[in-house]
Amino acid sequence: MNSTNATNPQVQQNNQENGQGREKSLVIIPTYNEKENVAAIIDAVTALPQQFEVLVIDDNSPDGTAGIVRGKTEQMPGRVHLLERAGKLGLGTAYIAGFKWALERDYDFIFEMDADFSHNPDDLPRLLEACSGTDGADLAVGSRYLTGVNVVNWPMGRVLMSYFASRYVRTVTRMPVHDTTAGFVCYRRRVLAHMDLDHIRFKGYAFQIEMKFTAWCHGFRIAEVPIVFINRRLGTSKMSSGIFGEGLYGVMSLKFRSFFKNYKKFTDDTDS
Numbered sequence: 001m002n003s004t005n006a007t008n009p010q011v012q013q014n015n016q017e018n019g020q021g022r023e024k025s026l027v028i029i030p031t032y033n034e035k036e037n038v039a040a041i042i043d044a045v046t047a048l049p050q051q052f053e054v055l056v057i058d059d060n061s062p063d064g065t066a067g068i069v070r071g072k073t074e075q076m077p078g079r080v081h082l083l084e085r086a087g088k089l090g091l092g093t094a095y096i097a098g099f100k101w102a103l104e105r106d107y108d109f110i111f112e113m114d115a116d117f118s119h120n121p122d123d124l125p126r127l128l129e130a131c132s133g134t135d136g137a138d139l140a141v142g143s144r145y146l147t148g149v150n151v152v153n154w155p156m157g158r159v160l161m162s163y164f165a166s167r168y169v170r171t172v173t174r175m176p177v178h179d180t181t182a183g184f185v186c187y188r189r190r191v192l193a194h195m196d197l198d199h200i201r202f203k204g205y206a207f208q209i210e211m212k213f214t215a216w217c218h219g220f221r222i223a224e225v226p227i228v229f230i231n232r233r234l235g236t237s238k239m240s241s242g243i244f245g246e247g248l249y250g251v252m253s254l255k256f257r258s259f260f261k262n263y264k265k266f267t268d269d270t271d272s
């Protein structure tokens, strides 16, 4: 347990009041040129009563994002963390680096979230709730397509593309998830500990699909929590057609390869 939290009675009391006991949560935020958003998103996450910690994975953003995060780590030591990588290596590998960082430490719940406020930090407690307790899910997905289409300010073409991409993935994989490309996710530690993270291949949207699909193949329980997704107001998109293409063909190859894989099913007895 983090020394700051372990010795702070107020934090312990807050954790107990939130029903969290001594369980620790880490929100991983990958960044590339997010100087307009990064300080505000860190402040919004750390202002929540649940004592979320934040890990930013920055890929040497030319706009100086890492410097802003470093300031936050000094302001909130033990609460905000920064992992710097040499260059833009893609969202998927950033998350894998973050997951490994978390598994080397004692986090119980590990989150994925974008820096650009498309994912509302105020929804983090609902994702945590869905994974908490003995009956909690192993994975909670912040879902745009559970109750209709909850996307605000995206051009219609992009909404349709994303919605039908999710349906296509559901049809091909048979995975019971409405928003398969969602990047707002809570994992219980045991999901990431059980999966072979070195064998996750994809980097863009397909990374999100592959993570959910692999967890599902291992027998983990996935819950969806409805969220409203809002298009970024500040900064620029990093989406590219290559990333989209990876998703289109990647899904078929994911499903195809799964027929030949022997997924080790998770059981409470064999894993922690």
Ligand SMILES: Nc1nc2c(ncn2[C@@H]2O[C@H](COP(=O)(O)OP(=O)(O)OP(=O)(O)O)[C@@H](O)[C@H]2O)c(=O)[nH]1
Pocket: 029, 030, 031, 032, 033, 034, 057, 058, 059, 088, 089, 090, 091, 094, 113, 114, 115, 116, 118, 231, 232, 236, 237, 238, 239
């Ligand atoms: N570390 C790292 N972060 C990245 C990389 N590419 C994107 N990101 C971050 O990943 C998150 C999602 O990227 P976005 O550009 O918002 O992608 P998107 O949500 O599909 O596109 P928008 O519609 O423009 O928001 C943001 O926090 C980005 O800064 C990368 O190569 N490395």
Ligand SMILES: [Mg+2]
Pocket: 114, 116, 118, 232
């Ligand atoms: Mg975005």
